[in-house]
Amino acid sequence: MAVQAGILLLIKKAGTAIAGLRTGKVSFGLDTIDISSADDAGVRKLLNAHTNQRFTITASGVEKGGVLATLWAAPGTTKYLTDITFTIPTESGSGDVFTADVVLTAFDITGEYNGAVMFDATFESAGTWSAA
Amino acid sequence: MSASVAVQDALVAALTEVGPVVYVVRPQAANGGSDAVYPHIQIGAVIFAPWDTFTETGHDFVARIHTRWRGENQLTGSAIQDAIYARLHRTTDIHMDGFSSILLTRETSFVTHTDGGFEGICEYRGLLQAD
Numbered sequence: 001m002a003v004q005a006g007i008l009l010l011i012k013k014a015g016t017a018i019a020g021l022r023t024g025k026v027s028f029g030l031d032t033i034d035i036s037s038a039d040d041a042g043v044r045k046l047l048n049a050h051t052n053q054r055f056t057i058t059a060s061g062v063e064k065g066g067v068l069a070t071l072w073a074a075p076g077t078t079k080y081l082t083d084i085t086f087t088i089p090t091e092s093g094s095g096d097v098f099t100a101d102v103v104l105t106a107f108d109i110t111g112e113y114n115g116a117v118m119f120d121a122t123f124e125s126a127g128t129w130s131a132a
Numbered sequence: 133m134s135a136s137v138a139v140q141d142a143l144v145a146a147l148t149e150v151g152p153v154v155y156v157v158r159p160q161a162a163n164g165g166s167d168a169v170y171p172h173i174q175i176g177a178v179i180f181a182p183w184d185t186f187t188e189t190g191h192d193f194v195a196r197i198h199t200r201w202r203g204e205n206q207l208t209g210s211a212i213q214d215a216i217y218a219r220l221h222r223t224t225d226i227h228m229d230g231f232s233s234i235l236l237t238r239e240t241s242f243v244t245h246t247d248g249g250f251e252g253i254c255e256y257r258g259l260l261q262a263d
Contacts, residue, residue, distance in 0.1 A: 007184075010186060017187045019185075019187065019188070020188070021185055021186040022184075022185050022186065062185055062261075064185075114235070114257070115259070116234050116235065116259055
């Protein structure tokens with residue numbers, strides 16, 4: 001099994017990679033349904049089902065172009081972003097490109113006196129997704 | 133153009149404005165000694181580290197700037213080092229061919245005695261991103 005380089009975990013909007021990215025992370029999650037009762041002798045029991053299946057993209061890097069910052073210029077500006085793709089690099093290259101709509105839920109800008117302006121952004125999935 | 137050449141050319145151009153002659157390689161006399169004019173400035177070692185993003189090339193570098201002078205005290209060289217600081221520290225007025233200069237700051241500075249003179253060494257750190 002070949003190891004994949006971290007820079008292959010690309011995050012794109014309409015086919016264009018987010019500029020300045022230095023770290024990308026995709027977290028998948030869901031909520032379980034707890035059906036524990038007094039009959040379970042103190043052991044948690046989960047239903048064979050789940051709710052709220054989702055993913056979260058966290059990205060950070062060098063601020064460049066101000067595209068994400070512009071979305072916060074006015075409170076009324078939508079943070080709903082369509083045509084987001086991210087690649088989870090695999091050896092086969094099959095089924096590793098995910099496509100979805102997301103909501104930009106957080107955006108941080110950091111500046112240090114001896115460094116560049118950096119950003120952190122969080123995107124939450126806004127519905128279902130596909131992989132190809 | 134490579135980052136190392138771009139940085140060297142930019143530093144030579146900026147430091148030439150300071151006044152003293154600027155060397156990349158000091159001229160050597162036939163007997164192996166130095167034919168350099170004093171006082172002078174020399175671009176010393178420039179050490180690069182990667183400062184890439186996923187899609188762009190960047191460099192984090194430290195450039196060593198030497199100032200050498202002869203005299204009874206440090207005043208001449210200190211004045212030159214101050215002029216270098218005024219020219220380079222936090223400047224946005226520097227052209228690096230093929231790259232954008234994000235930041236240039238002085239990190240360290242010291243003066244030492246040499247045979248027949250003084251040498252000041254200042255380290256300037258810079259961040260570059262390829263255009």
